[in-house]
Amino acid sequence: MSPSESERRDYPRLKRNLPLRYKFVSSSVQDPAMDRVNDGATQNISLGGLLLLGPVPKLDWLKDLLIGRISIGVNIHLPGQPAPMKFLTRVSWIEAVDQEAISMRMGLRIIDIPSEHRKLLSDFLLVETANS
Secondary structure, eight states, X not given: OOHHHHHHOSSOOEEEXXXXXXXXXXXXXXXXXGXXXXXXXXXXXXXXXXXXXXXXXXXXXXXXXXXXXXXXXEEEOOXXXXXXXXEEEEEEEEEEOSTTOOEEEEEEEEEEOOHHHHHHHHHHHHHHHHHO
């Protein structure tokens, strides 16, 4: 990461692999593939966003993801928590992981999170960063 990238971060990131589930959401793009819940993972997470590794069902969605016409709803089960934490994100950047471009790395910015889930995430990050 270049110095300019680290300076743009509003929150410190915890580097930790965590499984998650996600779904593509849009009020303007209608497609049956949006009904599918996808399995993915994150390699780092913060109060501001996360890195998502997982499939994008249709490559023609990439432009809509990047301009915000398609958002991503994320459910992540934090260790030690009884229920998954849920929030809505917007894609900041996308990078293909494999030649078939099925699996992507996506930088996601959290745009809507219930206050109780934000507190859960904040508490989790405080404990985990103190232990690392």
